[in-house]
Amino acid sequence: MRVTWTSVDERTLHLEFRPDAEDALVARRGPDVRLMTTSANIRLPVPADDLHPDLLALAAYAVVWPWTRSRLVVDRPVSDALAEAMALDGVAITPTGGEARRPGSRVSLAYSGGTDSIAASVLLPEDTVYVHLRRQKHPRTVDRMTHVKGGVLERLVSDAGRRGVETTVVRTDLEYVCLPFATFPVWWAVLVGSILTADAYDAGAVATGTVLEARYLGSGIRFIDHAHPSTFHRLFEAVGLPFLRPTAALTEVGTTLVARHSPLADLARSCLLGSYERPCLRCDKCLRKEMTTAAIDGRRLSPAVLDAMRSHPAMFAKVLAEPPLYMQDMVEYALARVDVSGTPLEAAAERLRPSAESTRWVEGYYAPALDHEVPPRWRTDVERRLGGLVRRMTAQEEAVVETWDAATRSEVPA
Numbered sequence: 435m436r437v438t439w440t441s442v443d444e445r446t447l448h449l450e451f452r453p454d455a456e457d458a459l460v461a462r463r464g465p466d467v468r469l470m471t472t473s474a475n476i477r478l479p480v481p482a483d484d485l486h487p488d489l490l491a492l493a494a495y496a497v498v499w500p501w502t503r504s505r506l507v508v509d510r511p512v513s514d515a516l517a518e519a520m521a522l523d524g525v526a527i528t529p530t531g532g533e534a535r536r537p538g539s540r541v542s543l544a545y546s547g548g549t550d551s552i553a554a555s556v557l558l559p560e561d562t563v564y565v566h567l568r569r570q571k572h573p574r575t576v577d578r579m580t581h582v583k584g585g586v587l588e589r590l591v592s593d594a595g596r597r598g599v600e601t602t603v604v605r606t607d608l609e610y611v612c613l614p615f616a617t618f619p620v621w622w623a624v625l626v627g628s629i630l631t632a633d634a635y636d637a638g639a640v641a642t643g644t645v646l647e648a649r650y651l652g653s654g655i656r657f658i659d660h661a662h663p664s665t666f667h668r669l670f671e672a673v674g675l676p677f678l679r680p681t682a683a684l685t686e687v688g689t690t691l692v693a694r695h696s697p698l699a700d701l702a703r704s705c706l707l708g709s710y711e712r713p714c715l716r717c718d719k720c721l722r723k724e725m726t727t728a729a730i731d732g733r734r735l736s737p738a739v740l741d742a743m744r745s746h747p748a749m750f751a752k753v754l755a756e757p758p759l760y761m762q763d764m765v766e767y768a769l770a771r772v773d774v775s776g777t778p779l780e781a782a783a784e785r786l787r788p789s790a791e792s793t794r795w796v797e798g799y800y801a802p803a804l805d806h807e808v809p810p811r812w813r814t815d816v817e818r819r820l821g822g823l824v825r826r827m828t829a830q831e832e833a834v835v836e837t838w839d840a841a842t843r844s845e846v847p848a
Contacts, residue, residue, distance in 0.1 A: 690727060
C-alpha cells in the first residue's frame, strides 16, 4: 500500500492511498470490511502543517490497515521505532531513518460524549484534552448513515467545553472508505483525531472509555486474556502515545456509577439516534442503558421505555435471543434487580434466572486491568481516583471474570 498526505488548506489534510498488487480489497483479517474508495479527508482544529512523520504514518495505517498485506510506503521517513513495531504486525514500512517523536505530558481522550468516555474523564488528569471525532460525508460515496445524529453529539461536546474542560473536534470521512456500511476500518481508527493533534496538545498518551466487557469479556460472552501487549499497543508506544484505558477495569455498571461523579454526567449520551433533548428509546442500546440505570437506582423501567417496547419489538430482540447474549453480564445484573413481570423481558428473566448475589461482582473494578491498561506514569493516580468511587473486586469476583462464559452460565439446572 502506498499513501500520500497533501494539505488542502491550513487545517485540512487529504490522504490518498493506492493498493499494491499483493494487497486485497477484502480485509486480510478482522471484520469483513471491503475497500470502497481510496481517499480520506481530515479537518483538524489546529494547523495541519509540520506534523511528525510517525503520526502521519500511524494515522494513515489506521485507514488502510485491513487491506495492507506486507508493506506500507509512506511519503516521508519514519522512525526506526515505528518500523520495528510495524514489522511485528507483518508489515514493512519505508522509507525509514526519521527521528522518533518525543512523548508529551498530557492525556488525549477520544471523547464520544457517552457514559464510558465521561467515566474515563473522571479518572484522568485535569489537563486532559477531549478529542471528539465527527463523521463527515465522503464526496465520493453515498451516505448510508443519515440516521446517526452526529450533530447532536457534537453539540453535547460543545456543551462540555462550555463547562470548563478542553474539548476539540476533528472532522473526517474516513469511515466511508469501507463497505458494507460506514464504519471504522480498524477499531483504533477512532484515535486518528488524537494521533494527528498529539503534538499540538502535547499528548503523551491516548485514552478511551473502553469497558471491561469490550476489552476482557468479548462483549459479555467469554473471557479473553489480554495480559500481554498487543501489536497495536506497540504501534502507539512507538510514537509516544501509549494506550491508557482506565475504564477497562469497569463494567458498564461501573462506568455508570463513576460517570455520576462528573460535572458532565447530565450530558452523557450513548444513543446515536436520538435528538439533542433525549435518546431515541427505540434501540437495543437504549434498552440496555435504561435497564442498567433502573437496576442501579432500584426502580422499575420508565413508562416511556415500556411504551417503546410495545411499539418496537426489535428493541428487546437481543435480550430474548438464545444465550449466550450480547452483554449478558449487564442483562443478568438488570434482570436480577428490575421487576420485569408483565413485560417481554419476563421471558429472559425466567430463562437466565440471575440473582443479586451472583451478579454483584459487576459493581466492582477488576484490578488486574489497571496493570495492563494504564501506563505506570498514570497508574497510581488513576487507581486512587477509582478506589475512591468504586470498590475493588474480591479474589472470588476476579475469578468470575476470568472464568466468564455466558453460554455455560445460562445452562440453569432444571
